[in-house]
């Protein structure tokens with residue numbers, strides 16, 4: 137593989153390296169290596185959930201990530217996750233509290249919700265919501281250090297830049313025939329500004345919460361509109377949703393998607409979703425690890441957010457009233473989903 141292509145994959149190890157260790161720390165705190173060791177034989181998700189007192193949904197997600205990383209082993213008896221059998225590896229045996237487990241916990245420092253998943257949240261089946269405030273709102277938590285809050289805002293703006301160039305380079309055809317495009321949850325307008333520059337026939341609307349767009353810089357060809365995507369979305373030929381839906385539960389996503397549908401023409405409109413599509417078992421590629429890491433990041437950052445598999449996207453789009461959709465896989469962590477009314 138060319139050095140450049142390898143770097144596109146390896147960079148995620150550094151971007152999410154700290155998060156990997158936070159999930160390993162939670163697994164030790166929950167006692168997963170200890171329970172598997174004392175049982176001495178493989179355990180189903182339900183058995184493990186009962187033994188470590190952790191919700192099945194949260195446990196399934198962290199075990200999906202930890203088995204992909206070779207920390208535990210998973211045996212598929214069927215495609216039903218409730219019937220997966222989990223067992224130790226030589227590595228997880230070293231992570232028991234009798235062995236190196238306490239060493240890892242000590243090095244990780246005191247448990248502090250501000251800096252990672254907590255076992256209490258996982259037990260309750262929710263994410264840690266480090267970044268939202270209340271009601272699943274994804275606005276940076278004002279209780280965190282001011283400099284860190286600014287770093288998070290700046291990081292999100294860069295995320296928009298990286299995402300927009302991935303879409304422009306890999307899927308320029310999605311912009312064909314679109315005269316107006318609204319980027320819902322577009323933050324400071326970085327992404328929509330890049331789309332309008334690359335495809336100058338498009339009129340861009342950057343739509344985000346009023347307290348977010350009021351800080352956005354003026355961008356040629358882009359109008360900033362403040363509002364609430366659960367209430368009303370400005371009308372346009374197409375709606376873009378970049379890394380927005382992964383912050384929300386299925387129920388809230390359906391509300392957002394229904395509002396997006398109302399904003400576009402019934403016969404020619406489309407919703408363009410730029411999000412991770414988690415690979416099904418046996419369909420992994422070189423980005424699978426980074427996609428699963430992003431699921432862990434979303435679990436830490438939000439309360440009910442998650443990355444979704446193709447099947448989960450189908451359910452969501454059908455429930456939101458979209459009649460058809462296509463998934464375009466890219467050489468990237470995210471994919472493009474085009475949904476049509």
Ligand SMILES: C[S@@+](CC[C@H](N)C(=O)[O-])C[C@H]1O[C@@H](n2cnc3c(N)ncnc32)[C@H](O)[C@@H]1O
Nearest residue numbers: 274292295296321322323344345364365378379
């Ligand atoms: C994870 S960020 C994604 C930002 C940008 N699309 C990107 O990919 O970099 C989610 C965005 O959704 C916005 N948002 C959250 N709740 C919203 C709401 N009710 N209405 C409009 N935007 C909202 C946030 O302010 C934030 O800018």
Ligand SMILES: O=c1cc(-c2ccc(O)cc2)oc2c(O)c(O)ccc12
Nearest residue numbers: 267274379383430433437438469470
């Ligand atoms: O801290 C994050 C990171 C992401 C993120 C990371 C990698 C990707 O490929 C996509 C997104 O998304 C976040 C997010 O949506 C949020 O509301 C808070 C924090 C983060």
